[in-house]
Amino acid sequence: MLVRVVLSALIISSVVFNFFLPEAKAEIRNSHLKFEGGWIRVTSPGHPMTAGYITISNNGSKDVVLMSVSSTVAKIVELHETTFNNNIMKMRELKNGINIPANGIIHLKPKGLHLMFKGLKTKIKEAKKYKVKFTFMNGSEVEVSMSGKKIGAKATTGKHKH
Numbered sequence: 387m388l389v390r391v392v393l394s395a396l397i398i399s400s401v402v403f404n405f406f407l408p409e410a411k412a413e414i415r416n417s418h419l420k421f422e423g424g425w426i427r428v429t430s431p432g433h434p435m436t437a438g439y440i441t442i443s444n445n446g447s448k449d450v451v452l453m454s455v456s457s458t459v460a461k462i463v464e465l466h467e468t469t470f471n472n473n474i475m476k477m478r479e480l481k482n483g484i485n486i487p488a489n490g491i492i493h494l495k496p497k498g499l500h501l502m503f504k505g506l507k508t509k510i511k512e513a514k515k516y517k518v519k520f521t522f523m524n525g526s527e528v529e530v531s532m533s534g535k536k537i538g539a540k541a542t543t544g545k546h547k548h
């Protein structure tokens with residue numbers, strides 16, 4: 387009888403614990419941010435690095451600073467910007483992060499801001515999804531799923547035929 391009471395108490399407490407867990411996790415999320423269209427350039431075997439792109443919108447009334455990004459697929463993920471100097475394309479690491487203005491939007495896209503995945507531990511495959519974690523200055527973290535795509539896969543230039 388006593389065993390049964392203890393057992394049911396254990397079951398109840400674990401149910402309660404599991405019930406509250408997702409809520410506690412949600413607290414560190416930033417509900418004002420929306421992540422859309424994230425993709426990572428597919429790689430050939432043994433290729434050490436690649437780039438990732440995503441659109442992040444901030445519907446909040448305060449600026450939010452994206453400080454760092456990480457993923458299990460790469461040793462490091464850097465925030466980069468692309469600059470053009472006499473038609474020569476260069477990349478620069480943004481060590482102070484990227485500001486996403488209040489009620490603003492940032493587009494990480496080819497020839498612009500991007501994520502640089504360095505020291506790839508796996509080949510990035512077409513249509514496969516990869517977990518990428520975004521960390522913000524306020525300490526909030528958001529895990530986003532980004533899918534492998536070929537170069538130019540999302541080149542929607544607005545040109546279309548009927």
Ligand SMILES: [Cu+2]
Pocket residue numbers: 437466467477478500501502
């Ligand atoms: Cu880069």
